[in-house]
């Protein structure tokens with residue numbers, strides 16, 4: 001726990017507070033401290049609000065008026081222009097680097113690949129954020145809170161993007177020092193290069209992400225360092241705004257489906273909370289269905305929700321199958337294994353919150369192979385913006401749900417593309433390569449057998465005639 005070093009009166013503890021998600025506990029704590037789990041019962045916490053005493057717009061359209069105030073950095077931010085829906089901080093204390101300027105793109109080429117009617121598939125490009133992933137939506141909220149508490153050090157464990165985001169916010173704002181924990185080997189160079197370049201203290205643990213996550217929680221506790229992993233409920237407040245921007249881009253119409261990759265399950269949990277609150281506030285009249293997509297090599301949520309029937313159940317989660325499955329993984333030495341490194345996580349810390357989101361949004365979980373992920377990624381890339389492998393799980397998952405008939409061709413579907421294409425060029429180059437050895441080494445060894453949508457370079461002798469002939473043949 002980290003106590004505020006600042007004057008408590010600057011923090012509106014009565015209007016915003018932290019509340020345990022366990023309905024049998026319901027303990028609440030003020031915002032002048034960070035808890036990453038309930039001190040009473042160990043469950044996760046939410047940031048909760050006394051909406052009746054806060055000024056909330058009567059209609060989502062009122063947020064459009066903010067567009068004309070874009071010279072104010074708080075209004076420019078795609079997160080903070082929705083400040084009234086995450087009001088845990090006074091406007092004067094908001095930290096922003098201009099995050100959340102992201103696009104909702106309608107694409108029929110990818111729509112056809114998924115099996116949708118024309119006009120029905122949308123891609124939310126969160127890779128357009130300052131550090132290249134959706135993590136910035138949450139990081140600006142976490143750093144804002146850390147700064148409210150007067151924190152001088154912030155830490156996270158990361159498969160890459162959380163650390164890139166934390167490192168960026170710390171270096172750009174100079175408010176605190178970033179300390180990042182990474183596992184050995186698996187982090188992509190695009191992401192690691194950001195953390196190093198932005199000057200974060202980088203601690204490489206001899207273990208995987210799940211190991212790094214356990215250690216960073218211990219170290220943060222021991223040294224009183226502010227923890228920004230998605231067990232931090234303030235971070236998830238920022239991530240709610242991805243859904244606000246999706247609604248905004250659809251002119252405040254609610255889509256039928258939100259499809260999102262699932263790793264530590266912070267994003268899906270935040271989306272569920274966004275819709276719970278919009279519904280409670282009467283700002284929407286129905287909620288979209290949620291589809292969370294695991295990689296087949298890191299499919300704990302799929303296993304628990306779809307195979308073992310684990311449900312939120314009004315907050316009374318049956319913990320036995322969860323414990324049994326975790327024990328089974330331990331006993332058999334099962335480690336997460338997928339090319340989609342951002343979702344290579346077998347012990348998702350937000351599991352219970354995510355189950356709540358699945359219940360509220362009548363959600364489903366699916367798993368997709370690395371082959372399906374890379375094919376979907378190639379289709380997204382050929383559409384012009386591109387994404388990293390984990391992001392394409394959403395498109396691959398939508399395709400499966402369409403094939404199963406769970407998603408109808410006429411449904412309006414939004415797939416969230418969580419990270420930028422340049423985060424992980426290794427997989428992209430190996431997919432499109434003409435070098436069979438490179439393909440085998442990078443992808444073949446991970447169970448990917450073909451590259452159906454590869455755009456291969458053409459090899460030509462260094463002769464003008466040959467070059468001209470080759471171009472005329474292909475273009």
Ligand SMILES: *Cc1c(COP(=O)(O)O)cnc(C)c1O
Nearest residue numbers: 161263264265266267342418419
């Ligand atoms: C962090 C991350 C995810 C997983 O999000 P969770 O909130 O942990 O489920 C997916 N894709 C990318 C690119 C990420 O950086």
Ligand SMILES: [Zn+2]
Nearest residue numbers: 020025038041
């Ligand atoms: Zn509790």
